[in-house]
Amino acid sequence: MSENLVTKIFKEHMVSGSYEPGEEVGLRIDQALLQDATGTMACLQFEKMGIDRVEVPFAIQYVDHNIIQLDHKNPDDHRFLQAFAAKYGIHYSRPGNGICHYLHVERFARPGATLIGADSHTTSSGALGSIAIGAGGLDVATVMAGLPFEIEVPKVVGVELTGDFKPWVTPKDVILELLRRRDVSGGLGRIFEFYGPGVRNIDVTGRTTICNMIAELGATTGIFPSDERTREWLAAQQREEDWVELKADEGAEYDEYEHIDLGELEPLIAKPHSPGNVVPVREVAGTEAAQVCVGSSVNSGFDDLAIVAAVLKDRTVYPGLVLTVTPGSRQILDSIARTGVYSDLVMAGARMLEPACGPCVGMGQAPPSESVSVRTFNRNFPGRSGTMTDRVYLCSPTTAAATALRGVITDPRELGDYPELPEAPANPAVDDRQILAPAPPEEAAGIEIPRGPNIKEPPEAPELPDSLECTVTIKVPDNISTGDLAPDGVEVMAFRSNVPEIAKYTFRRFDPEYHKKAKAMAPGIIVGGENYGQGSSREHAALAPLHLGIRVVIAKSFARIHRRNLISQGILPLRFKDPGDYERLEQGQTWRLEGIRERLENGDREVPLRSGGEEIPLLAELSRRERNLLLDGGLLRHLRKDREEQPEAPQRVSRQAER
Numbered sequence: 299m300s301e302n303l304v305t306k307i308f309k310e311h312m313v314s315g316s317y318e319p320g321e322e323v324g325l326r327i328d329q330a331l332l333q334d335a336t337g338t339m340a341c342l343q344f345e346k347m348g349i350d351r352v353e354v355p356f357a358i359q360y361v362d363h364n365i366i367q368l369d370h371k372n373p374d375d376h377r378f379l380q381a382f383a384a385k386y387g388i389h390y391s392r393p394g395n396g397i398c399h400y401l402h403v404e405r406f407a408r409p410g411a412t413l414i415g416a417d418s419h420t421t422s423s424g425a426l427g428s429i430a431i432g433a434g435g436l437d438v439a440t441v442m443a444g445l446p447f448e449i450e451v452p453k454v455v456g457v458e459l460t461g462d463f464k465p466w467v468t469p470k471d472v473i474l475e476l477l478r479r480r481d482v483s484g485g486l487g488r489i490f491e492f493y494g495p496g497v498r499n500i501d502v503t504g505r506t507t508i509c510n511m512i513a514e515l516g517a518t519t520g521i522f523p524s525d526e527r528t529r530e531w532l533a534a535q536q537r538e539e540d541w542v543e544l545k546a547d548e549g550a551e552y553d554e555y556e557h558i559d560l561g562e563l564e565p566l567i568a569k570p571h572s573p574g575n576v577v578p579v580r581e582v583a584g585t586e587a588a589q590v591c592v593g594s595s596v597n598s599g600f601d602d603l604a605i606v607a608a609v610l611k612d613r614t615v616y617p618g619l620v621l622t623v624t625p626g627s628r629q630i631l632d633s634i635a636r637t638g639v640y641s642d643l644v645m646a647g648a649r650m651l652e653p654a655c656g657p658c659v660g661m662g663q664a665p666p667s668e669s670v671s672v673r674t675f676n677r678n679f680p681g682r683s684g685t686m687t688d689r690v691y692l693c694s695p696t697t698a699a700a701t702a703l704r705g706v707i708t709d710p711r712e713l714g715d716y717p718e719l720p721e722a723p724a725n726p727a728v729d730d731r732q733i734l735a736p737a738p739p740e741e742a743a744g745i746e747i748p749r750g751p752n753i754k755e756p757p758e759a760p761e762l763p764d765s766l767e768c769t770v771t772i773k774v775p776d777n778i779s780t781g782d783l784a785p786d787g788v789e790v791m792a793f794r795s796n797v798p799e800i801a802k803y804t805f806r807r808f809d810p811e812y813h814k815k816a817k818a819m820a821p822g823i824i825v826g827g828e829n830y831g832q833g834s835s836r837e838h839a840a841l842a843p844l845h846l847g848i849r850v851v852i853a854k855s856f857a858r859i860h861r862r863n864l865i866s867q868g869i870l871p872l873r874f875k876d877p878g879d880y881e882r883l884e885q886g887q888t889w890r891l892e893g894i895r896e897r898l899e900n901g902d903r904e905v906p907l908r909s910g911g912e913e914i915p916l917l918a919e920l921s922r923r924e925r926n927l928l929l930d931g932g933l934l935r936h937l938r939k940d941r942e943e944q945p946e947a948p949q950r951v952s953r954q955a956e957r
Contacts, residue, residue, distance in 0.1 A: 300546075300550045300551070301547050302454050302456065302491055302547075302551070303427070303491055303493075303546045303550075304491050307410055307412065308323065308451070310410070311325045311326045311327075311412050312326075313325070313446050314446060317451055318451060319451055319453070320450065321450070322448050322449065322450050322451070323448070323449065323450075324446030324447070325412055325448075325449065327354055327414050327446070328411040328412045329354065329356045329358075329406065329413040329428075330356070330413070330438050330441045330442050331357075331358055331398060331413060331414070331415030331416065331417065331438070332357070332416050332435070332438060333359075333360045333362055333398045333415075333416060333417050334359070334361040334363050334364045334365070334376065334794075335659070335791055335794045336416040336417060336434075336435045336838075337379050338375050339435045339436075339756055339794070339795070339797075339837060339841065340416050340435030340439045340442075341378075341379065341386075342753075342755060343435065344439040344442055346934055347934075349443050349444075350386075350742075351387045351742070352386055352442040352443075352444075353442065353443055354441055356389075356406065357442050358402070358406065359379050359380075359383045359390050360391040361376055361379065361392060361393040361395075362391075362395075362398050362653075363655045363659055363661070364792065364794060365394070365654050366661055366662060366792075368792065370750060370752070371792040371795070374749075374750025374751075374753065374795075375752075375753070375795050376393060378747060378748060378795075381745055382747050383734070383736055384734070385736075385747060386736070386742070387736045387739075387742070389735060389736060391734075392732045395627065395653065396653045396654075397594070397598060397624075397626050397627065397654060398595070399420065399422035399510060400422070400595055400599070400630075401626070401627045402415075402422070402423055403423055403425055403426060404535055405733070407425070407426040407428050408532075408537075408541075409528060409540070409542050410427060410524070410544055411428045412430075412447075413428050413429070413431070414437065414438055414441045415431070415438065416432075416435045416437075417835055418833065419595050419676065420432040420519075421517070422595060424505075424512070424519050424522060425506040426502065426505075426531070426532075427522060427523060427528060427544045428521070429489075429519060430509070430519055430521075431447070431518055433859060433862065434835055434840070434859065434862060434866055435835075436837060436863075436866045437866065437933075440933065440937070450487065452487055452488055452518045453488045453489075453553035453554060454491055454553050454554075455485070455489070455491065455552060455554045455556060456546075456550075456551075456552030456556070457476070457492045457493070457555075457556045457557075457558065458493060458496075458556070458558070459472070459493070459494045459499075459500070459558055460495055460560065460561075461496055461499075461562065462499045463499065463560050464561060464563070464564075465715070465716035467560070467564060467565060467694075468507075469500050469505070470511075470674070470695070471566045471694055472558060473507065473508045474576050474692070475558060475566060476512075477511070477514060477515060477573055477574045478566065479556070481572075481574035482514055482573060482574040482777065482829060483516045483828065483829040484516065485515030486516040486517070486858055487858065488517050488518060488554070489517065490517055490521070490556075492505075492521070493546055496558070496559075496560045497522060497523060497525070498527060499560060501531070501601075502528060503599035503600070503601060503602070505522045507596050507597055507599075507602075508520060508522075509521070510595055510676060511573070511676045514574070516832065523545035523546070524541065524542060524543055528541060529541045534726060564580075565693070565709055565711065566693070566694075567579045567582060567672075567697060567707070568678060568691065568692040569691055570688075570689045570691065571678055571679055571680045571689075571690070572678065572679070572777065573676065573677060573692060578709075579693065579697050579707065579708075582707050583709050584706050585670055585691075585707040586670060586705065586706050587670045587671070587672045587691075587701050587705060588669035588671065589619060589620050589663075589665040589666075589669065589671040590615075590619060590620075590621045590671070590701050590702040591624070591674065591675065591698075592606050592621070592623045592624065592674050592695055593623055593624025593625065593651070593675075594655065594657075594658035594673070594676065595626065596674065596675060596676045597674035597694070598624055598626030598627075598653075599630060600634065600639075601719065601722070602674065602695045603623060603634055603643070603695070604637070604639050604720060605699055605717070605719060606621075606648075606698065606699040606702070608718070608719055609696075609700065609703055609710075609713065610642065610643065610648070610702065610703060611642045611646070613646060613703060615646055615702050615703070616702065616703060617705075618705055619702060619705050620649065621647065621649065621702045622648065622649045622656075622657060623643050624651045624652075624654070624656050624658075625653050627653050628653055628727075628729070628732065629726050633726055633727070637720040637721070637723065638720060639720060648702075649663070657675075658673075659682070660683055660785075660786040660787035661684075661787070661791070662684075662788065663684075664683050664685045664787075665690075666685070667687050669685075669689065670690075670707075671690045672693060672697070672698055672707060673692055674693060674694065674698050675690075675692060676692070677692075677833060678691065678692050679781050681781070681785065681786075682781055686807070696710040697709070697710050752793070752795050753796065754795065754796045754799075756841055757844050757845045758867075758932060758934060759868025759869065759931045759935075761930060761935070762868075762870070762894065762895050762928055762929050762930075763895060764893065764894070764895045765890060765892045765893060765894055765895075766821065766849055766850065767821070767888060767889070768821045768822055768888070768890075769820075769821070769886065769887065769888045769889075770822070770823045770824075770885050770887045770888075770889070771815060771822035771823060771824060771848065771885065772805055772808065772809065772825070773826075773883060773884060773885055774805070774808060774825070774827065775826075775827045777832055778827070779831070779833040780831055780833045780835075780836050780839035780860055781833055781834065783804055783831070783839035783843065784804070784836050784839045784841075785803050794838060797841045797842060797845050798845060801813055801841075801845045801846050804816070819847070819886075820848075821847050821849045822843075822848045822849065823848070823849070823851070823852060823889065824848055824850075825852050825853070825880065826852070826854070827853065827880065828854045828855050828877075829855055829856075830853035830855065830856050830857065830860070831857040831859070831860025831861065831863075832860070833857070835863070837867065839860060839863065840860070840864050840867040844867050844869060848869060849869060849870060850869065850870045850872060851864060851871050851872070852872045852873070852883070853873060853874070854880060855873060856873070865920075865924050865927050865928060865933075866932055867932050868930075868932030870891075870894075870918075870928055872905065872917065873919060874917070875904065875915040879914045887909060889908065890907070890908050890909065891907060891908075895929065897918070898918065898920070898925045899925070899929065901922070901925065902918060904916070904917060905917075905918050
């Protein structure tokens with residue numbers, strides 16, 4: 299029977315379950331990825347499992363988000379993470395070495411592998427034919443403990459690519475076109491598999507761009523076949539031995555289909571404040587811009603930066619505008635230095651930044667108040683840039699370059715002929731000296747892990763009681779992001795290792811005093827609209843509400859990763875059976891979930907929410923595994939309970955499977 303590529307890799311890695319729609323399967327995981335903004339919590343939770351060494355075949359800790367080092371907090375985290383990695387068998391990429399997603403595609407992603415990463419844009423590695431899924435830090439900790447990653451069998455969307463790009467149109471416009479069609483929740487429960495003759499016209503850097511932003515669709519991941527372009531990339535990275543040809547069988551079928559003719563695309567742009575708010579650039583051309591930012595994990599490759607340099611060569615950035623440029627890795631930094639791209643950018647007036655996430659997560663280079671910032675990044679949620687009144691547009695490097703030259707949003711086709719770009723070095727500087735290997739097991743036991751004063755243990759939920767009586771602490775609209783729950787930016791992200799402190803910023807965009815009110819009302823309910831929890835995988839968006847006493851979130855619908863994080867942390871996610879009932883709940887009301895424990899134990903799909911004589915039907919759309927986690931008070935408590943009840947039960951699979 300003909301199979302698509304997703305099905306092939308899933309079946310090869312399945313250790314439990316049945317590959318049927320709606321069923322959960324357990325996947326053996328080959329690689330685990332951590333980054334510093336999520337890594338400390340993941341490591342602290344891994345410690346609670348009492349395991350001496352990671353059991354996944356390969357794990358790596360990147361430091362690329364929290365590197366401003368405004369005071370002791372960031373460097374204390376880095377010191378903790380480096381020692382933790384050395385002790386427990388994790389590789390460690392030092393600050394300044396590169397952005398985790400771009401660097402992982404360069405050095406470690408491989409065709410046919412499975413990767414779970416504590417960052418929603420882990421999906422980038424689908425560019426090399428990996429099943430790469432973003433998850434919360436606790437999920438990654440359990441993977442590092444050797445446990446399978448359990449997930450509902452996704453739908454597979456086949457995206458047929460035909461034709462070739464016209465000048466000035468880029469792979470960024472492919473993913474923006476999908477967002478234009480499907481918006482930010484149109485990929486929920488889906489993996490997007492790209493195939494067709496147009497695939498060969500997109501190199502690995504372009505595929506990385508598409509797979510990175512597939513997360514903005516709410517999708518599980520995206521994947522390209524492993525073909526000759528994949529082999530060329532791996533050969534340049536001096537790891538051609540990782541290459542195998544992988545593709546769907548002839549005649550393979552998909553659950554849904556999309557078709558994109560690359561030759562029919564035009565430059566696209568996402569307007570504020572959503573990656574799904576996509577229009578042709580020509581429709582907003584002439585909008586005055588104060589800032590242009592090029593780079594981030596989605597567009598920081600050689601060609602991404604070279605086109606900006608070519609447009610600006612022997613010219614200068616528009617006088618009323620600031621341009622920043624971020625290379626994706628040290629390797630890219632070396633390549634643009636050797637080819638003259640770096641000097642062309644500097645002479646044009648660009649501010650050159652180190653290979654790190656930087657302004658993409660509000661780490662410096664915030665735009666002026668109430669101004670337009672045009673960015674080649676992946677998200678434009680309100681305030682993510684660090685400026686609460688920002689107006690951020692998302693576009694390709696060609697549109698960014700034209701805008702930086704003219705000072706207004708500009709369709710790059712207006713610039714005339716596409717410029718000649720320098721060739722990227724045929725042999726890029728492959729140098730892994732800034733990636734530190736862990737200590738050997740015989741030395742690891744003696745390593746002491748330093749813990750700065752900002753590093754605090756994560757909270758844990760209690761077991762689910764027989765009934766719950768909770769107060770509505772806040773009611774929020776559609777498309778609430780994890781950035782609303784645990785904001786980006788220098789000020790707040792420094793507290794990613796300190797849940798009590800970061801909880802003070804929960805929902806500050808709606809109410810700066812929310813954290814005080816929520817604690818006073820505890821136990822509490824959050825009421826949300828559609829696509830609640832979109833965006834990042836940060837589990838702080840669940841940990842902070844947990845610290846504030848939140849026990850239940852009721853929404854019209856949930857984003858995939860955040861829903862999973864709520865369950866893992868013991869917070870009950872319930873959905874309105876009738877979305878119109880959203881209007882019946884208001885802040886300050888007290889409601890009761892009677893017999894909730896028994897209802898979950900019985901597998902009830904519908905549970906009533908009651909207050910006085912009123913009743914609202916809610917949906918508990920939970921697998922048996924998810925119900926057990928919630929009954930026990932979250933994933934960590936559940937694992938401890940399992941270990942107490944079955945101390946001899948085999949729980950780890952990754953290392954055994956590798957052997």
